[in-house]
Amino acid sequence: MKLTYLVPLAAFAVTALGSRSTPPNLTFLFSANLTKGSAYIYDQSETEIKALQALTGGTIGGPNFDGTVIGGTALSTRSADGTIRADAHYLIQTTDGANILVTESAAIPYVAVLFDTSSEKYNWLNNVTAWGTPPDLNEINFLEYWQVS
Numbered sequence: 718m719k720l721t722y723l724v725p726l727a728a729f730a731v732t733a734l735g736s737r738s739t740p741p742n743l744t745f746l747f748s749a750n751l752t753k754g755s756a757y758i759y760d761q762s763e764t765e766i767k768a769l770q771a772l773t774g775g776t777i778g779g780p781n782f783d784g785t786v787i788g789g790t791a792l793s794t795r796s797a798d799g800t801i802r803a804d805a806h807y808l809i810q811t812t813d814g815a816n817i818l819v820t821e822s823a824a825i826p827y828v829a830v831l832f833d834t835s836s837e838k839y840n841w842l843n844n845v846t847a848w849g850t851p852p853d854l855n856e857i858n859f860l861e862y863w864q865v866s
C-alpha cells in the first residue's frame with residue numbers, strides 16, 4: 718500500500734522539478750470593496766505593532782457572483798522594517814444565497830486566498846487557490862482576486 722502511494726508522489730516531484738518553467742495563469746474571480754472598523758492595537762513593542770480589526774461589510778462584484786460581506790476579522794503585524802503581515806477571514810453572502818468563507822494570508826499588498834463553501838453551485842471554489850491585491854495602493858480596501866491555475 719505504502720509503495721503504490723509513494724511511487725506516484727516521487728514521479729510527480731521529478732516532473733515538477735524538471736518541467737515547471739512557465740508561470741501559472743491568473744483568471745479574474747471578483748472584486749471586493751471592504752469596509753473596516755477601527756484597528757485595535759493589542760500589542761506593541763519596539764519591533765512590532767499587532768492589531769485586530771473588524772471587517773464590518775462590503776460589496777462583492779465579479780464575473781462569477783455578486784454579493785455582500787457579512788463580516789470578518791483581520792489580524793495584522795507591522796514590523797519595524799515596514800513589513801506588514803496579515804491574516805483575515807470574511808464571509809461573503811452571494812445574491813443567490815450562498816455563504817462563502819474567504820481565508821486570507823498576506824504579506825501586504827499581496828494576498829494568498831482560499832475559499833470554503835458547502836454550496837453546490839460554488840463548490841468549485843473549494844479547489845481554488847487565489848491571489849489578491851489592491852489595484853490602487855492608495856485604496857487598500859478595494860481588492861481584486863484572481864484564480865491561479
Ligand SMILES: *[C@@H]1O[C@H](CO)[C@@H](O)[C@H](O)[C@H]1NC(C)=O
Nearest residue numbers: 738739740741742743865866
Ligand atoms: C496558461 O494559458 C496558456 C494559454 O491558454 C496555456 O498555453 C498555458 O499552458 C497555461 N499555463 C499553465 C501553467 O497552465
Ligand SMILES: *[C@@H]1O[C@H](CO)[C@@H](O)[C@H](O)[C@H]1NC(C)=O
Nearest residue numbers: 749750751776856858859860
Ligand atoms: C467602495 O465603496 C465606497 C463606499 O461605498 C465608494 O465610495 C468607493 O467608490 C468604492 N470603491 C470602488 C473602487 O468601487
Ligand SMILES: *[C@@H]1O[C@H](CO)[C@@H](O)[C@H](O)[C@H]1NC(C)=O
Nearest residue numbers: 840841843844845846865866
Ligand atoms: C482541482 O484543481 C486542479 C488544478 O486546477 C485540477 O487539476 C484538479 O483536477 C481539481 N480537482 C477537482 C476535484 O476538481
